Amino acid sequence: MADKTGPDGTGETGRGRQPEATIRDDELERRRRDLEASLATRRTDRFEGKDEAKAATGYGQALKLSSEFIAGVVVGVGLGWFIDRLAGTAPWGLIVGLLLGFGAGILNVLRSAGLTSEFGQGGKPREPKE
Amino acid sequence: MAADKVDPIHQFQIHPIIPLHIGGYDVSFTNSSLFMVVTIVLASGFLYMSTASRALIPGRLQSVSEMAYEFVGNMLRDAAGKQGMQFFPLVFSLFMFVLVANLIGLFPYFFTVTSHIIVTFTLAILVIGTVLVYGFAKHGFGFLKLFVPHGVPGYLLPLVVAIEIISFVSRPVSLSVRLFANMLAGHITLKVFSGFVVSLSAFGAVGIAGSVLPLAMAVALSALELLVAFLQAYVFAVLTCMYLNDALHPSH
Numbered sequence: 001m002a003d004k005t006g007p008d009g010t011g012e013t014g015r016g017r018q019p020e021a022t023i024r025d026d027e028l029e030r031r032r033r034d035l036e037a038s039l040a041t042r043r044t045d046r047f048e049g050k051d052e053a054k055a056a057t058g059y060g061q062a063l064k065l066s067s068e069f070i071a072g073v074v075v076g077v078g079l080g081w082f083i084d085r086l087a088g089t090a091p092w093g094l095i096v097g098l099l100l101g102f103g104a105g106i107l108n109v110l111r112s113a114g115l116t117s118e119f120g121q122g123g124k125p126r127e128p129k130e
Numbered sequence: 131m132a133a134d135k136v137d138p139i140h141q142f143q144i145h146p147i148i149p150l151h152i153g154g155y156d157v158s159f160t161n162s163s164l165f166m167v168v169t170i171v172l173a174s175g176f177l178y179m180s181t182a183s184r185a186l187i188p189g190r191l192q193s194v195s196e197m198a199y200e201f202v203g204n205m206l207r208d209a210a211g212k213q214g215m216q217f218f219p220l221v222f223s224l225f226m227f228v229l230v231a232n233l234i235g236l237f238p239y240f241f242t243v244t245s246h247i248i249v250t251f252t253l254a255i256l257v258i259g260t261v262l263v264y265g266f267a268k269h270g271f272g273f274l275k276l277f278v279p280h281g282v283p284g285y286l287l288p289l290v291v292a293i294e295i296i297s298f299v300s301r302p303v304s305l306s307v308r309l310f311a312n313m314l315a316g317h318i319t320l321k322v323f324s325g326f327v328v329s330l331s332a333f334g335a336v337g338i339a340g341s342v343l344p345l346a347m348a349v350a351l352s353a354l355e356l357l358v359a360f361l362q363a364y365v366f367a368v369l370t371c372m373y374l375n376d377a378l379h380p381s382h
Binding site for chain 1: 299307308358
């Protein structure tokens with residue numbers, strides 16, 4: 001066999017008669033290429049898809065990300081405290097609110113950096129907005 | 131009042147110009163209100179005057195207004211689609227208000243309206259209120275799909291929805307904190323470096339020679355502040371557009 005993936009002179013194409021190891025290699029190769037392609041789109045999203053990130057200075061970026069995180073924690077704690085006051089469940093609302101707020105803060109930071117999906121888009125990566 | 135000269139916070143003090151109390155509430159006309167009025171008069175006056183002639187071939191001022199219009203228009207179309215243009219008046223007013231307020235705050239002895247979190251928070255509440263009201267009016271309870279990402283297993287759903295709701299509520303907070311913090315920090319730094327110039331000059335010839343350094347820093351910072359004033363108005367408007375996009379298309 002001169003060419004592993006091409007027609008092998010028998011009139012057949014494809015992988016029908018190849019040993020199993022080659023198939024697995026092909027499969028792996030294909031998956032690796034897919035992964036690379038999706039990573040490439042992600043990267044362009046992160047660095048070019050966002051006009052705001054393009055214009056922002058390093059200082060502005062730092063302030064943006066930290067404000068996103070702090071806002072998440074503050075709102076989580078605030079909501080927890082509010083529920084405590086209404087329902088008299090102190091201190092559980094505050095504790096749960098703090099933990100959820102921490103999660104929301106991380107989510108905010110990831111969203112703001114374009115590393116995860118936007119609101120209501122599920123697993124799909126952010127669409128480039130040009 | 132020698133102490134006030136080196137007090138970098140003094141510039142943010144609010145003092146009533148026309149004291150007014152209605153029903154136990156203090157609704158005095160303060161320096162903050164004065165500068166809000168100045169901002170609005172300047173912004174609308176400029177737009178009115180510059181577009182009054184409505185020339186087919188715009189003059190200098192008219193093309194500045196047209197640039198502002200197209201800048202905000204393109205931003206809104208990119209972020210929220212053609213449908214988003216119904217919110218153009220809101221976004222344009224917000225952008226102009228924040229921009230002009232930031233810019234006139236750069237003048238010495240002028241009050242910076244946007245350096246007070248209550249002002250920026252009110253603007254952010256206005257934005258998020260619009261998103262909520264419009265979202266529920268247009269999509270009904272379908273708007274709540276915004277908080278339910280696709281492909282999340284059922285047992286994780288309560289946790290994820292709670293986090294998404296907190297994340298949504300934190301948006302106006304981060305929007306307002308960002309603008310306010312940038313303005314506050316910038317003006318304090320500017321004041322501190324300018325204060326160094328004054329206090330160093332008191333130490334005779336060596337002090338005067340040394341005060342060149344903070345003076346140069348203050349000049350550089352002024353340029354940076356000008357950039358930040360534009361950038362923050364832009365960021366505020368862009369984020370407004372993105373949030374409005376969620377109201378228009380809650381599930382993409």
